[in-house]
Amino acid sequence: MPSFAASLLDILFPPTCVLCGAAGVNGRDLCAGCAADLPDNRHACLRCAAPFADAMPAGMLCGRCQRFPPPFTRCLAAFRYESAVPSLVVGAKFSGRLNLARLLGQCLGAAVNERGLTLPEALIPVPLHPDRLRERGYNQALEIARVLGHELGIAVDAKTCARILATPPQTGLTGRARRRNLRGAFALTRPAHWKHVAIVDDVMTTGTTVAELTQVLIKAGVGQVEVWAVARTS
Ligand SMILES: [Zn+2]
Ligand SMILES: [Zn+2]
Structure with missing residues (x-):
């Protein structure tokens, strides 16, 4: 049942579709x-x-994962990074539109619920370097993780992992260059006492960033690391 405060907010600020302006449903914009x-x-x-592709049978691994299995056990992405999704993700990241981060977190929570996964103990948002955080004012992955954690009842741990290198953007780099670019980018700031976590990010492209962070968590003794992203590029 929605709380009194939440229903009052819905009356004062009714959910409105961020894409077309029509009335929102399920308390979402x-x-x-x-x-x-x-x-x-x-x-x-x-x-x-x-x-x-449509012709591919379900329940399979892609060719890349068959040849080079990534360190994380599984990745769930709610959407493909196409049609209206890029504008929502970019708006949440750069325009300070935290209502978009909330909407993306709600959508990702619905995708997790729908798949009936065993839930992790904690959500680890991909950390931003402090310089980038100062420029942007917030970490969109953390904002998405906060909503998800609230919807699913999972702890959000934004303190254990830090980004210690301000790496240049990954765009346009080859696979090997991406890995080199990110080596040593993340570090733990305190012991990780979790057994099962999900790394949360907005967009997953090649997966190099989340793979690097996964390695750091596994080295620290976290047994199972999965990845939850709002969107996945093809
Ligand atoms: Zn709409
Ligand atoms: Zn794969």
């Missing part, structure tokens, strides 16, 4: 029509969530 048009990523690699 998204209408039913626009929600149905978002490209879900259910048909994807079980391990890295790379989107599959």
